[in-house]
Amino acid sequence: MGGPLAAKKPMPVPVKKTPVTDRRRDGRIDVAAAIEGEDERSRSMASVRRARERERRQQELQRLRNDGVKVVREVVVPEAITVQELANRMAARGGEVVKALFRMGVMATLTQTIDADTAELVVNEFGHRVKRVSEADVEQGLTGTADIDTDLQVRAPVVTIMGHVDHGKTSLLDALRKTDVAAREAGGITQHIGAYQVTIAGGQKITFLDTPGHEAFTAMRARGASVTDMVVLVVAADDGVMPQTIEAIHHAKAANVPLIVAVNKIDKQGVNLDRVRQELLQHEIVVESLGGDTQEIQVSALKGTNLDKLQEAILLQAEVLDLKANPDRAAEGTVIESKLDKGRGPVATVLVQKGTLRQGDLVVAGAEWGRVRAMLDDKGRQVKEAGPSLPVEILGLSGVPTAGETFVAVENESRAREISEYRQRVARDKQAAAAGAARGTLADMMARVAAGVQKEVAVVVKADVQGSAEALVVTLNKLSRDEVKVRVLHSGVGQITESDIQLAKASNAVVVAFNVRATTQAREMANRDGVDIRYYSIIYQVSDDVQAMVRGKLAPIQREKFLGYAQILQVFEVKRLGKIAGCRVTEGVVRRGCGVRLLRDGVVIHQGELATLRRFKDDVKEVTNGYDCGMSFANYDDIRVDDQIECYETETVAAV
């Protein structure tokens, strides 16, 4: 019996596992010890379970990680960003970003800058959300337009005046400038900086872009239309709608900018306003009196009639447009004009469009950057800050930015450098792409154009001011025909340098020099390499010449032959003769009766004829290199020490 009973004893199974110590020597089991052993066993099993659970959780976490379940960030992407910075913003490793770029076919190191589009692809690849913002927003740490919009304040409208040649744009701009009550307080001294702001009697302000009016300056007008809020279309009442009026209408329409018609010269006898309205109607400009919504104001720029009404119309239009900007943020805007000034270095007129620009701010304008050393308004006054819609001239940039490019105030130098380097790279790439196509020599080119083989005339344009450079580019581009295109490889401001010649040589281009000269090295290089530099001071002559090239045949042309250079060492005042320049001939020869150009920093200040050429008190025929002489110009005497005089003769060159 004992056997079965014994079998029913509690815990038969654990007995087997009970350690020897749990057994009595007599072979019977100690129950207390067995219970104790049970506790220990269950404890160890629980810890195993816990360890297993821990492991399971860890595996799950890893699996989740591997599945990419992670924090989705909103990554702020500016116009340009370094790979490292992008990685930081995504909280990712730099190497991973480099790898991702590599997979996308972009070879970039951590310090290299990539554009916003590439950055956006990377951000998407990493599963984050992209937020594209402007530089200023990033620098201010702003995260969305909502933040920017909270502090919007009314800003002055920016107006461009357009119209046909001689319809009175300049007269109207001048007349409007005179209505400025602020200028009167400042003593009425105004300076041309490419734009000006008037404060009218009620204290309201209007900004006018002071763009030139000739047809060839279409580019300036087009650029004006892109920063401008509205266009005042000047139509002379006695002349009506003309080709450039139509062009202006097209520009305004293309830029989606509203128009106000200013019918000018109403002081003239027998003008027919209905005719003007009907002509405008033909171009889909329906003025209010014909039931349309385009305001029409009749003015006389000459007599100053109805200028107040025109200003009211502008302000009314501004109200409709609800023009606002936040002045409390880093400044952003557009370069209106730019030049290299002898005493002041690079000077740019900028129109602030958002935020407030302050003296001392770090700005990137185009590919140039620098700290704003000084700011001047259109009255020539120093200003410490400039808010939205105010045009100011800024000093302190590293170089001359291109008109029409944007500027932005940034927080630190490294950011400024980053944006500037990126923009330079983009510009270089563009230039290289443009230069990469055409090859050959000029004579070959002309022959090939004539034979119908060459399909392109390449040109490098250098001009004294940005406005002229742009105007030339537009003029030249217009000369393209179906069979032969005109391609402007490069356009810039300032003297012709060796790099311009290099570019022209590589692409078999002609260098068009508009009111500028070549440096000595560039001239030598051009002679050596057979690059043709053509000097001009009138736009239509450029277009005539290039048009002839497009036809593959240059008419016999008056070509200049360079004679020599003289440096002005002293300036004397002589009775009856006016100012005489005491010079030393520094290169070549100077001849009596030759053509002369007065150059200041490689820019042509005056072009004319030599009136007198003397050595000591005697009139002489010519003076050669190394000798001193006295020179005076016919009908011109704004000469200064250090100016250079270029002497040339004109000769007729046979057709190519």
Ligand SMILES: Nc1nc2c(ncn2[C@@H]2O[C@H](COP(=O)(O)OP(=O)(O)OP(=O)(O)O)[C@@H](O)[C@H]2O)c(=O)[nH]1
């Ligand atoms: N009678 C009259 N003549 C005017 C008026 N406004 C301008 N003019 C004259 O028209 C001519 C051309 O005027 P501008 O102001 O130079 O014309 P513009 O459109 O700026 O010309 P470009 O700069 O050459 O395109 C000048 O002789 C002016 O004196 C006006 O209201 N009445």
